[in-house]
Amino acid sequence: MTRVIHTGDTHIGYQQYHSPDRRQDFLDAFDAVVDDAVDDDVDAVVHAGDLFHDRRPELPDLMGTISVLRRLDDAGIPFLAVVGNHESTRGGQWLDLFERLGLATRLGREPVVVGDTAFYGLDHVPVSRRDELEYAFEPHDADYATLVAHGLFEPFAHADWDTETVLEESDVAFDAMLLGDNHKPDRATVTDTPVTYSGSTERASASEREGRGYNLVRFDEDAGGGDDRVEIRRRAIDTREFVFVSVELGEGEGESRVREQVRQHDLGDAVVLVEVTGEGDPVTPAAIEEFATDEGALIARVTDRRTVETDDEVDVSFADPEDAVRERIEGMGLSAAALDIDETVRSESVADTNVRETVKSAVEDRLDDLDAFVAADDGESNEGGPDDGDEGETDADSEPTTDGQVSMEDYL
Incomplete structure (x- = not known):
């Protein structure tokens, strides 16, 4: 029997709402998972990608x-992981650094056996490169085998990866697939194989209303009763409270009505997200946000869905404009050099007076790498995962794009 914690999408370093407290929350959530792993003496912690929120995590x-x-x-529990799209770099991965320090094992085509289970890994691969993949894995002699992967797999929401193809074309018969990338915990069965997402360990967006947690997975002939060989149980962890307040204003109702609804909730140290709909009077989001923080909220954001009159559904949110800008830029297919320049210009760690010189230096450093000035669709590659026809390497990320991302040596 093998018992592991399946987690992922920890997004350490994400300063949500530009709040240092929220940034610490993401690390604390990962810490809580490890606390449980040590307390329960599991055989391994399996991380399905996006350990970090960004390819350039800061030193803290x-x-x-x-x-x-x-x-x-120190507890003798191995940390097995794959690389997700948010953290993938052009050169060596941060996971490789942790492996060199003896703190992690990067999963790939060769089996890593823990107890009586062989673990394999598949890093995130952009859609444009998946047709080239050959799901070739080295054989094992363990009782069970599982594939840890990062991507949006069928039959789950937003899927762009055919799970059945992965299972049928792999030359290893997997007893389970442990997935990351989809922040909603979920599970399904594909060709008689349990496939599951652990979900994120912290709420990375306002749409993630359910409680956060991880999966406890047991590989055992009698794990689920009958012929089932894998048992998957959901476990919750304590995270920052999110308070969702929906206010539908009637005719003649305005800010006082919104304040009244907000006041009915316990706001202490919570992230408070207010949504306003209906036909009532105009409200000032900033005034509502100030009111909520005065009532004890850590952060308050107001979305007034009545702000724009259009036949299309448009959400006007004051939650985090930086995320909206980042998402738009990532979808433009810019070159690696252009992405680095954009990141430099918007970085809070680069003083305004140093932006010009920093950008100049960044461009000069890339003059010997003309590929860095090619649109992101052309792709780069990094090690890990099954054979994609290029000496066993798979492409780096697609969303956010990772072409031209610096290696650890460049970073340090």
């Missing part, structure tokens, strides 16, 4: 992560 995020992983290592 790296040091905090290393500290958490050291506790896991």
Whole structure:
């Protein structure tokens, strides 16, 4: 029997709503998972990608992560992981650094056996490169085998990866697929194989209303009773409280009505998200947000869906304009050099007076790498995962794009 914690999408380093407290929350959530792993003495922690929110995590995020992983290592519990789209770099991965430190194992085509289960890995691969993939894995002699992968797999929401193809074309018969990328915990059965998402460990967007947690997976002939060989149970973790307030204003109703509805909730240290609909009077989002924070909220954001009159459904949100800008830029197919310039210009860590010189230096550093000036669709590659026809390498990320991302050596 093998018992593991299946987690993923921890997004350490995400300063949601530009709040340092929220940034710490993402590391704390990962820490809570490791606490449970140590307390329960599981055989391994399996991470399905997006350990970090960004390909350039800052030093406090790296040091905090290393500290958490050291506790896991001290308890003799291996940390097995794949690379997700948010954290993937053009060169070596941060996961490789942790592996060199003896704190992690990067999963790939070769089996990593824990107990009586062989674990394999499939890093995120952009849609444009998946037709080239050959799901070739090295054989194993364990009782069970599972594939850990990062991507949007069928039959789950927003799917763009054919799970049945992966299972049927793989030369290893997998007893389970443990997935990351979809932040909603979910499970299904594909060709008699249990396929599951652990979900994110913190709420990375307002749409993630359900509680956060992870999966506890047991590989055992009698795990689920009958012929089932894999048992998957959901476990919750305590995270920052989110308070969702929906206010439909009637004729003649306005800010006082919104305040009244907000006041009915316990706002202490919570993230408060207010949605206003209906036919009532105009409201000032900033005034409502100030009121909520005065009532004890850590963060308050107001979305007034009546702001724009159009035949199409348009959401006007004050939640995090930086995320909206980032999402738009990532979808433009810019070159790696252009993405680096954009990141430099918008970075909070680069003083305005240093932007010009920093951008100039970044461009000069890339002059020997003409591929960095090619549109992102052309793709780069990084190690890990099954054979894609290029000496066993798979492409780096597609969303957000990772072409031209710096290696750890460049970063350090």
